[in-house]
Amino acid sequence: MLPEEIRALRRDGLTEQGEKTTREIAEKEKREALADFKIEHMYGFNDPKTNELVNLGHEKMLSTIAQRLLDRHGDSIVNKCPRCQKLARTPNAKQCRHCEHDWH
Numbered sequence: 001m002l003p004e005e006i007r008a009l010r011r012d013g014l015t016e017q018g019e020k021t022t023r024e025i026a027e028k029e030k031r032e033a034l035a036d037f038k039i040e041h042m043y044g045f046n047d048p049k050t051n052e053l054v055n056l057g058h059e060k061m062l063s064t065i066a067q068r069l070l071d072r073h074g075d076s077i078v079n080k081c082p083r084c085q086k087l088a089r090t091p092n093a094k095q096c097r098h099c100e101h102d103w104h
């Protein structure tokens, strides 16, 4: 995943209060010039790319990241039936639920 995607997912896990508190700590670190602004580095409150993802909202952000990963790595991260090319039930499945092909 891209750094901004990792940061956006981290921020997605924060509650509203958690986001507020974490932002405050990030600002405080910045004021105190702490080595490489750790919190900002983790959450990217001032990173335009991270903010763009977060501003999409939870569902849209997840689907945007998922779509980019599929576009980029689809063939290696998605388990498809070698015969009919349809999606397998799980990443480790070796039997197709669509055409019954078995590739054990």
Ligand SMILES: [Zn+2]
Binding pocket: 081, 082, 083, 084, 085, 086, 096, 097, 098, 099, 100, 101
């Ligand atoms: Zn199949």
